[in-house]
Amino acid sequence: MKIRSQAALALAGLLILVVAGLSQVAVAQDVVHDVSGIVKHIDHGTKTMVVKTTDGTEHTIKYTGKTSWEGTKDAGKAVKEGSQVSVKYTEKGGEKTADAVKVAGKDVDKTMQ
Secondary structure, three states, X not given: OHHHHHHHHHHHHHHHHHHHHHHHHHHHOOOEEEEXXXXXXXXXXXXXXXXXXXXXXXXXXXXXXXXXXXXXXXXXXXXXXXXXXXXXXXXXXOEEEEEEEEEEEOOOOHHHO
16 A cells, blocks of 8 residues: 555656646747838847837847848848838747848838838
8 A cells, every 4th residue: 555655656746747847848939929010210230120010019129140031131231210021039038039020111101100
């Protein structure tokens, strides 16, 4: 009888470790978000841009050397205020980092900004 209770206790402990390990894996995965809008501000020195969506929300997003670009050359250096973009980004610790940026158009009417 004592062996059964020890085996049950060991099995319960193992189950707790497995569940805790799986929850750690789930938390470690990055969730990719999408945002589309107009570039309100871009700072090529700090590699950040502010994208304003149609509902007026502004997203400050960093880009890095690993960010892929479509519709522009030179890793986004041609992107300027007023450019229309779609950005796929991940967020860690409240900081949004672009994984991919697609430039759809440039020089959107200033009333949209």
